[in-house]
Amino acid sequence: MDYNTAKTLLERYFEGTSTLTEEAELRSYFQQENLPADMQAYRPLFQFFKIAGEQKVSNAFSERLASIESTAPAKIVRFRRPATRWAAIAAMIALALAAWILAPDASEANTQTAIDWSQYEPENEEEAIRITTAALQKTSSSLRRGMRIATNELQGVKKLVQPW
């Protein structure tokens, strides 16, 4: 290859527009001993490419690779999950039931007739205290009953989601 062609190819190389064939020709050109002064700076680069391309794995390593045959494909172990999806659905149903049981009965509220509270007005202090105490006891009893029902339902849910 003459100097002018080499110079042109070298410019194309650094512009990134050279083909594989042209790059091979450049590598050959830079193998020669006597190069023009302005081309000598690039000789180490193309010599490096040639030598780096000849590197191989060691013989010992090649023998090591042969042992790969004995490595079995890794088995993927899938754990069977307990029926957590169904347990979650059952828990949701139980909670919905609990909420329904504890919720005040809307039909009762609708059928209640207006109460004439004036007949229940206490006439003295003792009667007022008695009526108030009775009302509070009734409220307390309802609350305890509600707590009992909620506790029973939650126990049921706990049994469903408990791991086997």
Next chain:
Amino acid sequence: MDWMEFREQIWPIKDRLYRLALRLVNDRAEAEDVVQEVMVKLWQQGKDLQLIKNMEAWCLRMTRNQALDKLKGGYRKRRTEITETLPEFTTIDTPEQQLEWKDTYQQIRSMMQNLPENHRSVMQLRDIEGLSYQEIAEALEMTMSQVKTNLFRARKTLREELLKQSSYGL
């Protein structure tokens, strides 16, 4: 795929995989480990290996990813540290010329190691392995435009370094 088929397809490219790994991790033993890990993973893919259309590109991609994982995983060598035996430039006769050549080789290698990884990988596959832009794009998961840009920048950087060295006397 059985072992014989695996060997027929993969063995011919093991040196190419090794050279790419070496360019990235800059250590011979680590590069061989990378190649071994890639080979084990490939072999363990079993029959899925037959579904791969471009085996070489796939292997180069795995090698690059494995090497980069190794670098991220705490293995770090100074990029200019020389840990491999330098190849012999067999056409040089005198010991003085051999020594001069080794010095030159180390300098060029350091220049390449100082390039960003994507520039270095593209240059490795084009200038050392002689792959086409299309093959490099497939192997490195880049567009053709990215391959050309990375190669242009890598060559430009090395040209500037070479001219600088030349003015100081390489």
